[in-house]
Amino acid sequence: MARTPIELLSPADQERRRALSRMKTIALGALIAMAVLFCIGFVLQERYPAWGYLRAAGEGGMVGALADWFAVTALFRRPMGLPIPHTAIIPNRKDEIGRTLGEFVETNFLAGDVVRQKLDTTPIAARLGAWLREEPNAQRVGSELSTAAAGILRALSDDDVQDLISDLARRHLIDQDWATPAGTWLGRIVETDAQRPAVDLAADTIANWLSSNHAAFQGLISRRLPGWVPKLAHRFVDDTAYNEAVKFVDAVREDPNHPARHAIDGYLARLADNLQHDPTTRAKLEGAKSGVFDSPKVRQLASDAWQTVKTGLITALEDEDSALRARINAALADIGARLADDASLQRRVDGWVTNAAVFLVDRYRHDIASIITDTVERWDASETTEKIELMVGRDLQYIRLNGTVVGALAGVTIFAVAHAAVQLFG
Incomplete structure (x- = not known):
């Protein structure tokens, strides 16, 4: 040999x-x-x-x-x-020895009761918590997690991610019926009079705009008057239009039962009913939805957003002094402190780990033991x-x-x- x-x-x-x-x-x-x-x-x-x-x-x-x-x-x-x-x-007899060794390990070590008995006597959560609550250890784990996450982000294909986003958008946005739930939601708003704050906000916004934009009314109506009308009349007409607009908005703001409010309520109620039952209205909403979300510009916006998020995450994950890394380290240290001090949490975590280990051993112990057999056979x-x-x-x-x-x-x-x-x- x-x-x-x-x-x-x-x-x-x-x-x-x-x-x-x-x-x-x-x-x-x-x-x-x-x-x-x-x-x-x-x-x-x-x-x-x-x-x-x-x-x-x-x-x-x-x-x-x-x-x-x-x-x-x-x-x-x-x-x-x-x-x-x-x-x-x-x-x-190398291969036979490998098979025998694999069977021995599978029978005597990879048994559910053996694993459970060992783990039941091991304070896994308490030890992990005591180790993880130490700042250097939390930083070490955070560094490893950040490195792994950055590697995963780099490994992701941008085209695949964009296709996934497109598929999800189509499945949950484009292919879904928006008209019926939108009509139902709008109908409930009108029934409960929940639209009034929105109407009040709109009236207040218009009133504030009018008070700050009097000049916008200059020539708004007077430019349509015949040329022989005196300039003084032009100004009078524009000021009258402005004042009437201000009075109208103020009336809407002050009167909860103003006809304009009832008109808005009626329009919203009809729109809610049409969204649920009128084919024309439903088709218009679906067409508008498809026009927005199927637009190449929207897809490009999604692509740019993904690139921005990806670049930002990778930069933050690789920077030890970034806010993201600091939050990750703080979260890990907090988890460690809770695991170390909370007996109830320790029991739950220990139970989860034990049950998971027993499940994996019972389900895959032959596959695990075959690693020994296969490795020896390759030697x-x-x-x-x-x-x-x-x-x-x-x-x-x-x-x-x-x-x-x-x-x-x-x-x-x-x-x-x-x-x-x-x-x-x-």
Whole structure:
């Protein structure tokens, strides 16, 4: 199996590889030590029988070390490259290991009751509130939200937004019937006499205009008189028209039952009825509506308005000192304070989060667990083997050391029992 060059590994994996190499060297050294002891004991046991114990210890240690070396090596590769059955387990069964791991996580971790039990004991809202109420944290969240919002605004297609606005305008403005609701609304206004303040306002406005625009009446009527009429008569006619207009408006303002008011009321009542029942009036309103909202100028106005709003929002979102950013940060800090102090709100938020998490886990736990399975299946077998070996290989080398020690002790024990049996029954 080709090893990844150490410079391509992460710093943590580089340290793991160095630790693994050290442990392999120690385990190999223990095997060599057992071999040396075996050789010494084997040579000297004929002359000095007690050295047989040393030979037995070395022999048992070598057997234990070699057996555990084979077992550990067989997990990751074929020992000595030999095609021995049931070796190189991890690279040969990588996909099955991924499926098993995914099933294990799905069964034991992505279960609704497990998630609910954990979240029920976690004060999510209180912790979030305590963190969010701190101004630096609120500013950090506000900055991230503003960056995301600005990115979304930039990513939006102006043509798509304009089409959406046009579709919404057509659906809710152009295609909707305005005549019937407008007639109904106007009829209710007349029935409740709610139009009187509007009439009063109109009369007051006209009166104020008349008092400030006497000159506007100069020549208004007199210019239509024959040329032989004296100029003094011209002025008299214009002043008379002005004074009559002022008197008429003042009379309307002062008399709640003035005929002009009744005429306006009657006109509004007829208009309300026509808007609901007269096809001609209804058609005129619909035509005027379509002429306004289907006008290219209106569509251009909507486009310009969107560009203005978009540019303004992006500028405000990107400016840390803008009023919008300040309000966002203040709102987040206020939310954090409420979450930290309001026990009732904490319970509601914790309940919402828990229910949402349980719903997502119950509904999508297989899809979530499949991420593990799919990811492991995409991994290269050699790379996967190396990653796993770096993670657990150092600990597995202790098995080789333990096997060496246990083998040596077992060898001595077996030799001692056998020697005692020979002495007793020989």
